[in-house]
Amino acid sequence: MVYMDYNATTPCDKRVVESMLPYFSENFANASSVYQPARAARKAVEEAREKVASLAGCLPEEIFFTSGGTESDNWAIVGAALKLEARGKHIITSRVEHHAVINTCKALARKGYRITYLPVDSHGVVDLSKLEASIKKDTVLVSVMYANNEIGTIQPVGKIAELARSRGVLFHTDAVQAFGKLPLRLDKNGPDMASFSAHKLYGPKGVGALYIRKGVSIPPFIKGGGQEKGRRSGTTNVAGIVGFGRAAEIVAAEMDADIERVGNLRDILEKRIMETIPEIVVNGHPENRLHNTLNVCIRYIEGESILMSLDFEGICASSGSACTSGSLEPSHVLLAIGLPHEVAHGSLRLSLGRYNTMEDVEKVSSVLPGIVDRLRQISPFWNEKKTG
Amino acid sequence: MEYTDKVCEYFRNPKNMGRIENPDGVSTVGNPICGDVMKIYIKVRDDRIEDIKFETFGCGAAIATSSVVTELAKGKTLQEAEKISNREVVDFLGGLPPVKKHCSLLAEDGLKAAIKNYREKKGAK
Numbered sequence A: 001m002v003y004m005d006y007n008a009t010t011p012c013d014k015r016v017v018e019s020m021l022p023y024f025s026e027n028f029a030n031a032s033s034v035y036q037p038a039r040a041a042r043k044a045v046e047e048a049r050e051k052v053a054s055l056a057g058c059l060p061e062e063i064f065f066t067s068g069g070t071e072s073d074n075w076a077i078v079g080a081a082l083k084l085e086a087r088g089k090h091i092i093t094s095r096v097e098h099h100a101v102i103n104t105c106k107a108l109a110r111k112g113y114r115i116t117y118l119p120v121d122s123h124g125v126v127d128l129s130k131l132e133a134s135i136k137k138d139t140v141l142v143s144v145m146y147a148n149n150e151i152g153t154i155q156p157v158g159k160i161a162e163l164a165r166s167r168g169v170l171f172h173t174d175a176v177q178a179f180g181k182l183p184l185r186l187d188k189n190g191p192d193m194a195s196f197s198a199h200k201l202y203g204p205k206g207v208g209a210l211y212i213r214k215g216v217s218i219p220p221f222i223k224g225g226g227q228e229k230g231r232r233s234g235t236t237n238v239a240g241i242v243g244f245g246r247a248a249e250i251v252a253a254e255m256d257a258d259i260e261r262v263g264n265l266r267d268i269l270e271k272r273i274m275e276t277i278p279e280i281v282v283n284g285h286p287e288n289r290l291h292n293t294l295n296v297c298i299r300y301i302e303g304e305s306i307l308m309s310l311d312f313e314g315i316c317a318s319s320g321s322a323c324t325s326g327s328l329e330p331s332h333v334l335l336a337i338g339l340p341h342e343v344a345h346g347s348l349r350l351s352l353g354r355y356n357t358m359e360d361v362e363k364v365s366s367v368l369p370g371i372v373d374r375l376r377q378i379s380p381f382w383n384e385k386k387t388g
Numbered sequence B: 001m002e003y004t005d006k007v008c009e010y011f012r013n014p015k016n017m018g019r020i021e022n023p024d025g026v027s028t029v030g031n032p033i034c035g036d037v038m039k040i041y042i043k044v045r046d047d048r049i050e051d052i053k054f055e056t057f058g059c060g061a062a063i064a065t066s067s068v069v070t071e072l073a074k075g076k077t078l079q080e081a082e083k084i085s086n087r088e089v090v091d092f093l094g095g096l097p098p099v100k101k102h103c104s105l106l107a108e109d110g111l112k113a114a115i116k117n118y119r120e121k122k123g124a125k
């Protein structure tokens, strides 16, 4: 099998699994209890917090563990809205956010909040002047993602933070795709909040974190027994958090080499695909793009049929085509960068990672042209184009 | 997305794909829901569909149902072919995921429109 869907999720690194195992049956203690095993579990959780903080370039006490990226996004946005309710009900986000952000904003819109969805340019970068113009007296939060999951475009997070700060508005960033792929340094000049998810960096699913900058406070989203210093309740997911910590530690040690190696594989793959397949465009920013992400639109054919054909060859990838979406709408990200419906239809995302090899790149670049050819043979548009 | 083995098989090895030069009837139907397009070409002799081909820009289900509808129609009289319903196509494939039911409508509509086109052309002669 060739797995090229690392932006969807990553395999759990065996070293991560190893680190988690003692916390299932051996030391299963509730980390909030008083006895010795609980203290050991607490210690493991605090060590994990340090490792996650170290990868994020922040303080351990600024990390709050959650059940994943989705919860972190929900918490940050709803929390900021509730905290600043008296001040205003306007939130600014972008048209290319993950559904965890978009649907949270939509839910708030139903409660009377005004939401501004910032447009992006053809590379997927938010318009800073529009952001500046959108900040009004009642604006309480800006939420713009760090890096996009579909096309990999990296946003000017530093500039957005500066702008938000100068206008006294909180800034949250969904850093789920950036965390582990880009070196982060979350300090006083950066965002006020940032969402992370372990399963995108070779950790387990169902665990993540919200970075909340020191001095910023938002009310809890999950209420209960007061874990995580009262800010995120629920019996501590010790094994998951330990795994997240180990995953962050491994990424920290290997990131530079990984960026170089995986980035190189992605570049070769991109070059080969662009050379062998006519009528194809690369989506995302040419430079400011995640090193592992390749998103293309292959004209005159449809994404799901490309995915099925790749699947028959044992290749796992994804698409933003309307036919794969369940809602039968093409990806909002591809529409936001200005692609017409029918072009977005032929979208294919190949996202690489730690376990990809040159053989994988060779396999994909050797089978894809044949698949495209076959599907184009069946396509009325391709045939029309050819015969004029 | 759960496709039956039959859908995968037909997607992989569709029959009757391509064009017919100088067809007796041709149709282009589009799917307002997701934007897919299907084209059906027929050759008619003595009121029977002697040959039929399709071109489809669409998902796996759209390609599989295109293939099935052409196979069901081939050799049938126009009256028989007109009765082919999307239900029949779906049953033939052992079912489709609910979100994909509309793709099979495209197949039924495409065939009917091609027959209609044939009749119009003939009537006009």
Ligand SMILES: Cc1ncc(COP(=O)(O)O)c(C=O)c1O
Binding pocket: A007, A008, A067, A068, A069, A070, A071, A073, A098, A100, A145, A147, A148, A149, A174, A176, A177, A196, A197, A198, A199, A206, A207, A208
């Ligand atoms: C940008 C982005 N935000 C949020 C999420 C959701 O994270 P999780 O799967 O941990 O809930 C994902 C991944 O699916 C993502 O890519």
Ligand code: FES
Binding pocket: A322, A323, A324, A328, B031, B034, B035, B036, B058, B059, B060, B061, B062, B100, B103
């Ligand atoms: S043709 Fe688009 S979902 Fe089937």
